Amino acid sequence: MNTKADFPVPTLAVRTEPVQQRSTERITSLLDAAAHLIDQNGIDGLTTSDVATRSGSSVGVVYRYFPNIQSLLRALAMRNLERFIDRIKNVGEGAEWPIAADAIIDGYIDLARTEPGFRAVRFGEVIDERFIHQPKEGTTTSIAHMVDNLLVSRYGFAASDGLSFDIEVLVELGDALLHRAFLYEASGDDRFIAKLRSLVRDYLTPYEVSAR
Numbered sequence: 001m002n003t004k005a006d007f008p009v010p011t012l013a014v015r016t017e018p019v020q021q022r023s024t025e026r027i028t029s030l031l032d033a034a035a036h037l038i039d040q041n042g043i044d045g046l047t048t049s050d051v052a053t054r055s056g057s058s059v060g061v062v063y064r065y066f067p068n069i070q071s072l073l074r075a076l077a078m079r080n081l082e083r084f085i086d087r088i089k090n091v092g093e094g095a096e097w098p099i100a101a102d103a104i105i106d107g108y109i110d111l112a113r114t115e116p117g118f119r120a121v122r123f124g125e126v127i128d129e130r131f132i133h134q135p136k137e138g139t140t141t142s143i144a145h146m147v148d149n150l151l152v153s154r155y156g157f158a159a160s161d162g163l164s165f166d167i168e169v170l171v172e173l174g175d176a177l178l179h180r181a182f183l184y185e186a187s188g189d190d191r192f193i194a195k196l197r198s199l200v201r202d203y204l205t206p207y208e209v210s211a212r
Helices: 021-041 048-055 059-065 069-089 097-114 123-131 139-155 161-181 190-211
Strands: none
Touching (some): 021 069, 069 139, 097 190
8 A cells, every 4th residue: 555645736827936935035025925815905905016015026027927916816715725735745654544634624724814915815716717618627626636736645434436426415515614614714613623523534434345
């Protein structure tokens, strides 16, 4: 059995590739500024001029990397996705799968509580609904593939169409429940979080026998 799952990491799409350290730092500054502004004013209130002012840059610098607000939002969503994937990569090593599943949920919760812009710029919603026209290539599907690979490679679950489908359903449910949990409460509504943990066990326990 493999002990390490393979996690493809997405890349940010910007107009000018950050080949120099200064460019990388500038993009980070722009995304950080956008994230804080979104937390303050919401996505619909985000403007290029505000991002420039907040980051200490000019509007021209913003346009150098992001031709419009949509491309900036997509880059921020992709960064959120990258940071979530980083939480998944080494989750639950040496632990039972239910603990690993809780750790994945906890990783999302921690980011929602501490990462500026994470609650508002959901990578599934922003990338899939605003920028991708083929739903099967969407972000939640990609996350489902990662979790599927994790359970099969690290916990010995038998790969099957049924397992893959149930994991995809769980990821969709999880995205919706976690969105609702943080919609009105910055710390998250524990009722929705607890329901998600319960659903994960209900869906995946029938497959556990294959891992023994």
